[in-house]
Amino acid sequence: MTWAALLAAAAACYGMKLAGLSLPQRLLQDPRVQRTVPLLPVALLAALIATQTFSSGGRLVLDVRAAALAVAGVAVILRAPFLVVVVAGAATAALLRLAF
């Protein structure tokens, strides 16, 4: 089932790229579409951050992941490169689990 979902999602992502190159321009240049689509990643990434940091198995929880996110936030504010932000988050979680 993971493979089916993976291939479907990859096909959808590719289809979106191809549609942009193929569909009549005025359809996607509609100001409402131009305004709405860039808001989607903002909302989805924020929702992913919130749910994956503060929930586990459908319940709200507070654990080492909150600390990992806070450290990653500091790295982002310091304009660290992407890899450094991710490793800082992972290392924080790993160290806190070792400590407690």
Next chain:
Amino acid sequence: MPFSDMNSARLVPNGRNGIVRDALGIGIATGAYAISFGAISVTAGLSIVQTCALSLLMFTGASQFAFAGVIAAAGSPWAAAAAAALLGTRNALYAVRLTSLLKVSGPRRLLAAQFVIDETTAMAIARDDPAQSRFAFYATGLAIFSLWNLGTLAGAIATHALPDPKVLGFDAAPPAAFLALLAPRLRTREPMAIALAAALVALVSLPFVPAGVPLLIVAGLVVLYGLRWGSRPR
């Protein structure tokens, strides 16, 4: 040469050598971040082959991280697929901006489409001359595609070799990756407010609906907001 021209020449190197140099620089940076994708994806429980298939076939970072992240959080594969597809919508708008520059048709369009991502779009639209735009698009696309897939493979293999990948904490790292992807999009007040509202709606709805559904609720609300009340384009 007037001063302003000198300035723009330095900011946007207008020779093919300059473009290749920039493309390689971006390729190396994204290759490094592909290593973290490989690590997160394998820690989430996806196989090495599945992880590499995501980079080869999906080839758009935010969607790939979302897919692995939702799987890591024990969401269903279809919830992961929905999140990835919704995050991929922005590439359609990038493609629209690129259509007049690339002027591709037939089988070449099928190939060019896969290269339509944030970085290639930024590199292509930064040039004034259409020929250089096209060159920048393909040079950047080729550099990123090669190094992104190499980095993914390296990260996946290295993580797979560990007896317990969770010991490195990469299972807790997807939110850090999402934050690094989100931060550059928060330049003005509107996206900031939308991000906060989206996080709140997702957390409030989470205990009451199946995994993955909070994301769909958030997506539905933001589309409604954008179509009805969004601020006018600048």
